[in-house]
Amino acid sequence: MPRILLVAQETGGIGKSTVTRGLAEAVPDAPILEIESVPRLTEFKTADVSNQPGSVQHFPMRATREAIEASGGKAARAEFDPVINALYAVTTASLVDIGANTSASLLGILREEAPTLREAGIELGLVVVVAAEAGALADAGKLLQGTPAWTGARFVVANGVRGAVDPVILKRVVGDATVTQLRGFELEDETREVLAAGQLRGVARLDRASLVQQTSPAQAGRILRDLTAFRLAVMEAVKPAALWLVGEDEAAPASAGARKGGPKRAGNT
Template identity: 45%
Template sequence: MARILLIAQEKGGVGKTVFARALAEAVDGAPVIEIDSSHRMRELGDRVKFFKMRADREAIEKTGGKASRAEFDAVLSAIEKASIATIVDVGANTSVTFLKVLSEAAPLFASEGIEFGVCVVVTNEPGALAEAPNLLTLAKPWAKALFLIENRLHGVVLPNALKKMTEGVIVSSFEHQSLEEGADGYLQAGGLSTIAKLDPAKLREKHGIGPSLRIHRDLEKFRLEAMQAVRPLAEWLVG
């Protein structure tokens, strides 16, 4: 039996790939399926199978999703071949269509011993708040576990808003991170996996003693809190 954990959000810019990367680090060796318009998780090398979504938003709307659904055939085949715990990072403007496609295939996958968990990432932005309950509703009939990560990137999500969408959902949160100037460049260049490999001496040489200490501290804190946010997902995935 293989467990598949999907991380999804229709709205872009919510930090979804940060948590996919954190989960990939927490579950060492787990294969990753990346469904997006661009390949971001390059630092994970051969662990990642990237499926480019070529259908643009206009094409999806004109065809009622047909332009995008056909591109998921290869993704479904990759999921069918999964034999160990696997992470699926579902890109923006793709999550709703993919979950609808997966809803149709879920009974077949269940008969083959594949279980799905779905994690939705939400911020307090109106677009993300509107999409989160829709995605959870789509996944509820067939997902064995539902998760929600509240990314406090722009502040907390109001408790009443969270309560409305989290019945039967395991919730974790990720605090807003204030990074020293220069720290974000390391995240963009290599994701979370490079943080533990940073050379303090080279950081000092490039940034100076004070800034290098703050950069290293902020990146370590970012990595730790991202890992804590995905801990419930990791425990289910390897359970």
């Protein structure tokens, strides 16, 4: 049974794409479906066909939140048809990166589609990214509400980039979801520029000699150490979800009726 892991958050700028990138590093053969107004995962090759390992298939979302609300959700449902069709065509462990202001609409549709997807041999899992912002925590609670009935497993990554997430509020929001922490990192401006150029996938390919030429021996060392630590921290934060995606999740919570299975392939997590 192929598994699909949905990465969601209605609030933007919380680190959802970073979590998707970490999952892609942990499960490098997983195809990625990106649901965004414009492509953001540009460091990955574009898929020529469905289910292409390690590639991104982009689904542009054009309907604004105002249009969605004015049409009672019809504007979003029409745009999601290609996405739903692509989910039914999945044959291997896959990732879905859902853009901000889009997650709630898509999850609402998937709540209705999930039983039929399961009959087709496809199991859905959910990762919700949260941060210390009240809006992000509130949105996370809304996204997680009702999902145990149709997801095989639920995960929450608490991103400490803007400060620690209140554990009391977090526990109240996440329910029985598996929670991991991504600690905050104070990266220098030059380090952030290097990260932005290649993202997580580029960290392992950084050449110290080139960095020394661009900066200095001392600064090059700091950049390499900081980015290596950041990449490792992201991959550790997504490890439980990555293990579920490839079917190595005996300890992960599963909803009633959800079946085990899926490909047994993963990178280093």
